Amino acid sequence: MTAESSAAPGGFEMASRAAMFRPVDALSSLATPAAPKAPGRGLHRFANPGRFLRLAAALQPWLTAGGLILTAAGLVWGLVFAPADWQQGDAVRIMYVHVPAAWLASAGYLALAVCSVLSLVWRHPLADLAAAEIGPVGAAFTGICLATGSLWGKPMWGAWWVWDARLTSVLVLFFLYLGHIALIRAFDDPTRGYRAGAILALVGVVNLPIIKFSVDWWNTLHQPATISLTGAPSMYLGMLWPLALTALGYTLVFAALVTARTRAAVMERRIRALLMAAAAREDGAVPVAA
Amino acid sequence: MTHLPYIAAAYALAVLVPAAYGLAAMRRLRQARARLAALDPRLAVREPGR
Numbered sequence: 001m002t003a004e005s006s007a008a009p010g011g012f013e014m015a016s017r018a019a020m021f022r023p024v025d026a027l028s029s030l031a032t033p034a035a036p037k038a039p040g041r042g043l044h045r046f047a048n049p050g051r052f053l054r055l056a057a058a059l060q061p062w063l064t065a066g067g068l069i070l071t072a073a074g075l076v077w078g079l080v081f082a083p084a085d086w087q088q089g090d091a092v093r094i095m096y097v098h099v100p101a102a103w104l105a106s107a108g109y110l111a112l113a114v115c116s117v118l119s120l121v122w123r124h125p126l127a128d129l130a131a132a133e134i135g136p137v138g139a140a141f142t143g144i145c146l147a148t149g150s151l152w153g154k155p156m157w158g159a160w161w162v163w164d165a166r167l168t169s170v171l172v173l174f175f176l177y178l179g180h181i182a183l184i185r186a187f188d189d190p191t192r193g194y195r196a197g198a199i200l201a202l203v204g205v206v207n208l209p210i211i212k213f214s215v216d217w218w219n220t221l222h223q224p225a226t227i228s229l230t231g232a233p234s235m236y237l238g239m240l241w242p243l244a245l246t247a248l249g250y251t252l253v254f255a256a257l258v259t260a261r262t263r264a265a266v267m268e269r270r271i272r273a274l275l276m277a278a279a280a281r282e283d284g285a286v287p288v289a290a
Numbered sequence: 291m292t293h294l295p296y297i298a299a300a301y302a303l304a305v306l307v308p309a310a311y312g313l314a315a316m317r318r319l320r321q322a323r324a325r326l327a328a329l330d331p332r333l334a335v336r337e338p339g340r
Contacts, residue, residue, distance in 0.1 A: 064312075079301060089292035097304035140307050148300040155293045253308050260315040267322035276327045 070249030
């Protein structure tokens, strides 16, 4: 698929989506023509909508089933079988949903930023669609993180909310997600919306290390990290296992949601292209701009 | 169990929000597939996983 993109009157992208104007071809016929080797070219193999849909359809059941099974196992383990904390009592069980949601809130934003790089630098056509679909899912998981954190904070701190550095930076992340969702819908020309959203996503990446290190840089009410990649976890294994299961399950659920939404978005884009092509045929215009 | 209302609310949120998103995604996918099939059956036949 060609990388250049321009907007036609009426706000429809022509060149970058030129392949969509070949309505009678099968999805697999939209293969990228031979292009010079360049960084990121391997990723363009998946810019082919037919190839993406085939791969996504094959992955979808595994992601969904794995996510549901692991999440259910982790939640039941955390709710019923994991021990209560000697200080927090049973309120510690909120950790099994709060912490995975927090991890995915940040990881989802990182994925959004990666899609933005792919979009801005290599003009990867599916990166825009994926970013647009990651945004609402990431916002939902950030909302879960904030809400479950409040539900833990009330009995433990005596307040639903405190303007602590960790909480505030996660709230900023939530607003970044909302801003991204709003921005890509704010333009008549989808390409401009995707471009503006990608820039916002990249600017917002600066918030991720602030979230991660806020508990170290400032004297916060939020507890510091219990698990790190370099050191041994300072957590009882009977609590660590259900947390790991829920985190892995939630990750697969997140991936399944984004995959399903992106598949739908690819099909919707194709539907729009077919309708545009049909309208152009009726008007006697030649729709293919490649 | 201590703090039961807080725990129940947290778990309900953690289950219901992704479930609602999942159902919405399934519905959207089904609608897109049906519309695509109506517009061009050959494209819809090629879409796997059906």
